Amino acid sequence: AQRVTQPEKLLSVxxxxxxxxxxNYSYSGSPELFWYVxxxxxxxxxxxxHISRESIxxxxxxxxxxxxxxxLKKPFAQExxxxxxxxxxxxxxxxxLIFGTGTRLQVxx
Amino acid sequence: AAGVIQSPRHLIKEKRETATLKCxxxxxxxxxxxxxxxxxxxxxxxxxxYEKMQSDKxxxxxxxxxxxxxxYHSELNMSSLELGDSALYFCASxxxxxxxxxxxxxxxxxxxx
Numbered sequence: 001a002q003r004v005t006q007p008e009k010l011l012s013v014x015x016x017x018x019x020x021x022x023x024n025y026s027y028s029g030s031p032e033l034f035w036y037v038x039x040x041x042x043x044x045x046x047x048x049x050h051i052s053r054e055s056i057x058x059x060x061x062x063x064x065x066x067x068x069x070x071x072l073k074k075p076f077a078q079e080x081x082x083x084x085x086x087x088x089x090x091x092x093x094x095x096x097l098i099f100g101t102g103t104r105l106q107v108x109x
Numbered sequence: 110a111a112g113v114i115q116s117p118r119h120l121i122k123e124k125r126e127t128a129t130l131k132c133x134x135x136x137x138x139x140x141x142x143x144x145x146x147x148x149x150x151x152x153x154x155x156x157x158x159y160e161k162m163q164s165d166k167x168x169x170x171x172x173x174x175x176x177x178x179x180x181y182h183s184e185l186n187m188s189s190l191e192l193g194d195s196a197l198y199f200c201a202s203x204x205x206x207x208x209x210x211x212x213x214x215x216x217x218x219x220x221x222x
Contacts, residue, residue: 036213043112044152044199044213086151095140095203096154096165097211 002027004089006100013077014108021072021103023061023087031089033070034097035061038084047072047085057081077107111135113202113214121220122190130185130217134202140164141183142211143175144199152199158183187219195221 003026013019025031035047048056050063050070061072070087087100114133122128134141140159144152154167158177169175172190177183181202187194197218201211 043215044201046210046212049210094165095157095159095211096142096167097144097152097201098154099144099151101151 002031002089002091002098004087004098004100006085006087006103008103009101010104010106012106012108015079016076019072019074019077019081019105019107021085021087021105023070023072023100025068025070025087025089027068027089027091029091030065031091033061033063034088034090035059035070035072036086036088036099038086040083044086077105079107079109081105082107113200113212115198115200115214115217117217118215119218119220121222123222124190124192126190126221128187128190128219130187130198130200130219132183132185132200132202132214134181134183134200135212138202138204138212139181140203140205140209141177141181142201142203143169143183143185144201146197146199146216147193148196155185190221192221195219 005024033050036044037047059074086102088097116131142157143155146152155169157165161177175185197216199216200214203209203211
């Protein structure tokens with residue numbers, strides 16, 4: 001069965017520091033992977049998906065099939081990046097998202 | 110741009126009561142998904158509909174049922190409510206189903222007393 005693991009519940013950094021939110025998936029095929037962000041009192045929003053290979057708000061994520069990881073990175077964190085971040089996977093023959101437990105990112109001034 | 114709308118935003122019910130949650134997808138989106146997020150937990154997939162037909166089913170209790178109507182809005186019906194049903198219920202919609210981005214609504218917070 002698909003599983004998404006986010007080992008860190010909370011990650012605290014100072015403004016300007018690099019950030020890496022870890023995500024590992026367990027699936028033998030090639031799932032589609034996403035990062036969703038939830039700012040305080042707002043809905044879940046798509047941040048980026050691996051198939052797009054985009055950089056959104058300075059965040060990037062690279063799919064590493066060897067390590068089955070899809071870590072989210074940003075070189076210089078900003079206070080407005082403080083939010084809950086969920087990694088999610090989607091198998092190619094089903095439409096449901098499998099979410100990780102989420103990592104709360106706190107960026108201090 | 111129009112987003113996914115959910116109503117009500119908050120709902121308080123007693124044990125053994127029933128509840129109906131509504132979801133209005135983004136215009137021209139034909140697929141709707143329901144997720145349940147318990148306190149301190151990740152969202153768990155419940156059920157999805159594509160073109161008014163159930164397309165996938167997750168860990169949805171038998172006490173729950175859902176459907177998608179001709180205008181593509183969806184309703185999640187929950188009966189014999191239990192304390193453990195207290196959670197945030199998200200609806201999401203997408204344009205084509207598999208592989209397309211899911212856009213989430215603000216959620217309905219259900220509290221069962």
